[in-house]
Amino acid sequence: MRSFCPTSTLPPLNDPQAVTSTKPETPASFAADSLAIGMLVVLAMTIIQRSLGFLRSIWFCRLMDDAVVGQWAMAFDFITMATPVMLFGMPGSLPRYVETYRQQGHLRSLVRRLLIATVACTGIFMVGLTVAPDWFGWLIFLESDNSQLTYSVAVGVISIIAFNFVHQLVSSLRQVRVASMMQFVQSVAFTLIGVGWLIRGGGLAGLILSFAAASLIAILPGGWTLAKGWRGLPRSETRFDAPSMWRRLLPYAIALWVMNLLSNLFEMSDRYMILHFTSGGEQMGQAAVGQYHSGRIFPVLLMSLASMIAGVLMPYLAADWESGRREAVVDRIRKVLAALSIVFTLGAAATLWIAPWLFANLLQNRYADGLALMPMAFVFYIWASLVMIGQDYLWVAERGRLVGIAIAVGLTLNLILNATLLPILGLQGAVIATLCAHATVMIGIGMAMAWCGFEFDLTLISISLLPASLMLGPVVAVASVCTVILVSPKIKRWIVEGIEPLAAKFGRPATMWS
Template structure:
């Protein structure tokens, strides 16, 4: 189904009997949605940057390291623990909406999500000490572990409402939710720390921000749900063909339809989460420690040195992780539109959308990263009071591998749309093995620098494997992908070189009439009417 077909009076050929239904259920176009999302994200991430700086100043290295491990656990364990169930929303919401079975589909996905969440909460209540070791590699208070558990529940609730709105292509609502979450968490957490609050309170503030951020999403669902579940006559014509393949929505039939996709997504999340955590866990275990320490001090010194190193690593990843979070939002916005094109069998539109987004991510992220490196002395020397010099030295490599990771995420959207998720899991497994081997070799000799170098190379391996899988499944093999992949490497040479090369590439992009036309269509209609093109 083409996204434009659900917009009011989107084309003169729409039969009059369908217009009243289509006028009820409106979706944001991908171009407008991307622009709104990027603007809100830039503002929200700017506030998030302030929060990261405040955390580094208001907490010591050990607490910063504990926050890094806690946040990684929050963001990485939830998709694995949920067995990939909510992850089917962006792919299959449109599929079941045009069949008139959206309400039952979403209800069953919600039941599965709630069941997995309750099982996880029960496990944390029964074995807090096990989770303490899994997250922090040392014993923590039960209160801290319970706070992590409540934060996981809050994040699941927030993500479910956000994913459901995104799957209905309500991009502006999702952007508002993300903005409220970022701003709310910043104000609440920094206020808590300034008032003398302890680290555990930061997790409670995170949970509260998740709940507050769901308000616009819930209001949007309440306002649009009836029109969303009502299938337009033109959709019912398309549904006849789909029903021949998919059958009805009995539980067994639905599981058979969704299980391969959900399992592939679950495997991808599981391997991806291990990929993201392996460097920090290996830093804690394998980082070289000073010689000559007394045996009774060895264990405690090793823990403190490892957590402080993770804190330094966290500081160098503040800006790179902002880029990665933007890429995750872009992928989340892009996926429902690709799924809609898939249902309409509009294969060329899928490839064009993916190519345009890859181009935009590589050029904009590389240019932004170059300016971030140039601002590094002020950020680390003034804002962070010179306490995180290692983080500043590692930031260019962290920026490079976060851009590569972002490009891989967009490539994964193409493979997930084509229901080839297993190839993603294979590609990430290859990268994970490379990461483990390289970290084991480099950390004992080169310490923190070795860990970041290993992660950089492993991300390059994963990205290359994703490109190969895309080519196998009919994505056009062009010189564009190697160029976009190599562009972030200029950051390792010089930020000024990155600016020059990226600017030159942007000029050649602008000279391409087709790309220029699609870029022009992203502008608001009023602005378009005033510009000569």
């Protein structure tokens, strides 16, 4: 479950600080991309990036043995998921407050202080790693005597912090094309450098440094854009009130930090439990993580797509909610949940049907355990995708703390079940534990939605349970999807309404998405 927090680039209503005296904004400042262009660019880049990521994962699994693949998975997870927690959510606050402080003419002051805080947090992390490299090596790799790997992870952390800060700032300024270009450059550069390094016989430390180099290269488009438009930002004639800024920003940042912490711990907990609780020592643990990683290559693509859909959907839900159209919010979420569950279940069934051939040819029959666990992985990742859409409702209803409670309960259950089942059932026990934990989170989010006024009916409940049919095989899953569609007039009506965006290109209104 990836961390998610809805953001808005609009200043809050009735904010006395939202309008202040500023000098006129020059044409050199940042002109926001239109929403339509932004959505198209994000969709196109997401498809390209996920395709590259899939091919890169296949090559990594072919060029490394399962133990090294497990080490890479642990290093990548630590680099990408620990950094938001390490920075206490402060850079993540940029999307919420950039537009507000830009209109006040104080954006430079805001960014300068957040940059100083980010550098300070990074410095504290580096000091900690320098003082206790053996402990970090044990935590990440279960190897306390491999300082080369530990220090390569430190370089990766520094590079991704720099990349994320620039990317967050560019995205907050609504430079959608530039932000997407940064991600595209990072993906392409890492694929070329990383695969090239492994083909030449390079090791894991060099692969981690390849990721760091790709992240630094990807900063260039964003840095160029910021350098061009920075002078054109409006300047305020009033003095910047730093204490007021921190009083306003810190509660949001802390809430975001808590959500990132819980979400990332939940996402990483299964791999860490596999690494540290698998019997047989560090080699067996690393190999088990590698097998688990191979079984997640396809399912995780669905969750990435769901994350993009949830981010695109959020502004429309917020607009309906603030305009008093609460029924429209519920209607949109119902339709998206139904479409996502049906399409993802069919896609997973098709993948499971061809998976034996893919694993035999692309992965050289080296990841039998990964193939065996894939059906359950598809189920809990589709459930995680439904949770991403459902929690949009809680965020727009300003009940985001309920999301944290559901994730905290799921995380606790995941740790308990992993510790219990891993020694008994091995990797299969870890997958069962993660499946139960995701089911618990989905039920918790559903209960929270119902408590906040979202009405569930038999159709939506059956849609939520539909992915579980994948554990009985792709044929049963396809038959289940067809049955749900045929017996539910409501779903058939939603499918017809879902075609309207295509008709809108020919002049017809798209009522569902308007």
